[in-house]
Amino acid sequence: MKAQLSKEDLLKAYRKMREIREFEDRVHVEFAKGTLPGFVHLYSGEEAVAVGVCEHLNDLDRIASTHRGHGHCIAKGVELEGMMAEIYGKKTGTCGGKGGSMHIADLDKGMMGANGIVGAGPPLIAGAALASKLRKDGSVGVVFFGDGASNQGTNFESMNFAVTLDLPMIFVLENNGYAESTSPKYSAKVGSDNIADRARGFGMPAVTVDGNDFFAVYEAAGEAIERARKGGGPTFIECKTMRYFGHFEGDAQTYRPKDEVKGARANDCPLKRFAAAVTSAGLVEAAELEAIDKSVLDQVEKAVKAAEAAPQPDLDALMADVYVSY
């Protein structure tokens, strides 16, 4: 699989993962200062999932995301500056400051929105995939959702619906082990070990992969997306991963073992694993990755400064854009 990716692809994937990590780590820092409005849910630690999947997608392919949506946005090509400004509630934000962290969307990029409602995405992407199927343009729909959302009726309904209508849809479950603070060991009898076991019951291919291994995600997603593009119907991919921060910023995380995150950051970090894999295979030089790290840090710094300096939305925006026409 590594061999199938050109050096350019590898550097691009690494850059996307690094953008997500630095963006989220910086939002974490800024939020702690009390300067950011609203609720923020960070994606650090799960980068290999969003990027491993989205590297296969183009702008015609649609994704739906979750409350933890920044990573999916970046992986799908949404601009960092607009995203940061949106999180700051500024006029220059991706949504003009009217959506915020939980509602960043960029429809031109096929990003149908982060979503404040757990489990809202699967039906929407079923519709996107239905549109793809009717248009016969080879595009696919990908829904990202968590282990918590896996218990929502919308998800079960959408799995059945996607199989019934044979839709080009990929269910990407990000199992980070905690639905807010609740473990799948509590909330599932079937699926407490592998939630993908449930999907198999609906009659679609389902796999569980190491979600911190970019190449494992990339390979599983590639197979699923290719099958969907060729009319082979939906696939379910469970990615076992870990979030490095709380459910939301401010979560004391008393439900987690001490040092769980510290250990993961040291030994199971998707970026470190990616870097080790590509440098040891001689595909990329360490210095090239370091150059990306530095460039991304600058990019995030620039985005923060621009967001801080940007104006809030004009008051006219309060009443604008409820309807196309009314």
Next chain:
Amino acid sequence: MARKIMFKDAINEAMRLEMERDEKVILLGLDVAGAAGTDQPRDAWGGVLGVSKGLYPLFPDRVIDTPISESAYIGAAVGASACGMRAIGELMFSDFMGVCFDQLYNQAAKFRYMFGGKAVTPVTIRTMIGAGFSAAAQHSQSPYSMFAHVPGMKCIIPSNPYDAKGLLAASIEDDDPCVFFEHKALYTMKGEVPEEHYTIPLGKANIVQEGKDVTIVALARMVQFAEKAAKKLAKDGIECTIIDPRTISPMDWNAIYSSVEKTGRLVVVDESYDLCGVASDVCGHVAQNVFGALKAAPQMVTAPFVPTPFASNLEAAYLPDANKIEAAVRKTME
């Protein structure tokens, strides 16, 4: 004179014409064709009351039977519409809103605003309302005010075949999410309907008749009851204006205000409830905006604040009718 067809056939014709005009128009719902997965011919039902009968043979790829899975298929109608389609999702009974409402009020209705004006979600949800068939508490409601309460969704409530066809065509062609409420007691109502395509603008009330004494605002099936009451009142020299708003979001406030300014009296008739409903809302807006014109307290004729009962005598007592409207009008004349 145009031919006369039934309300449900007018709806069918609007869908057919829109599907002919635009291949992006699709219809999703439970048994909208019927007999899916059986050995028998498709289009067995054409919708539970036959409203979409005959569309499947014309558009087999675009008339899509779904599992009984409202969250999935109403959500899919929304998602497909956000991706360039113009989906019609049939939510069989509006009473079933509870099993899919998130996809409408948190998703479809809010995309445009939340996403900074960049989203267009031209989905139309067709759904039945109305009591009168002993269908009891879970198949008889008219919960449109719950939809109208959410900014971002348009709510359309036709009262006759002509309006049904033109308003449905307008809803499907509209770029905002529209919820189209079909009173099941009107399905067999006959009226003049042109064969060709036409639309009626959303947000423009129909002045059913004009009279100098009282303004009656009535929706859906209540319009014909208001007409009956007005006919009787006319014999006593009481002349009524009847306004059918046709859409409650947008609401044609100007039509109501300018009529009340002429008559000074208001009766609002709604098959739904008074509390937090269309009737109380119209009275409130009129009181706030044209209070000076009022010669009497506005009256509401609505269902009592109870679930729809099953027994036919209780249901008859529950429903507004011409007598109750007549009494309310007379009260404004005291």
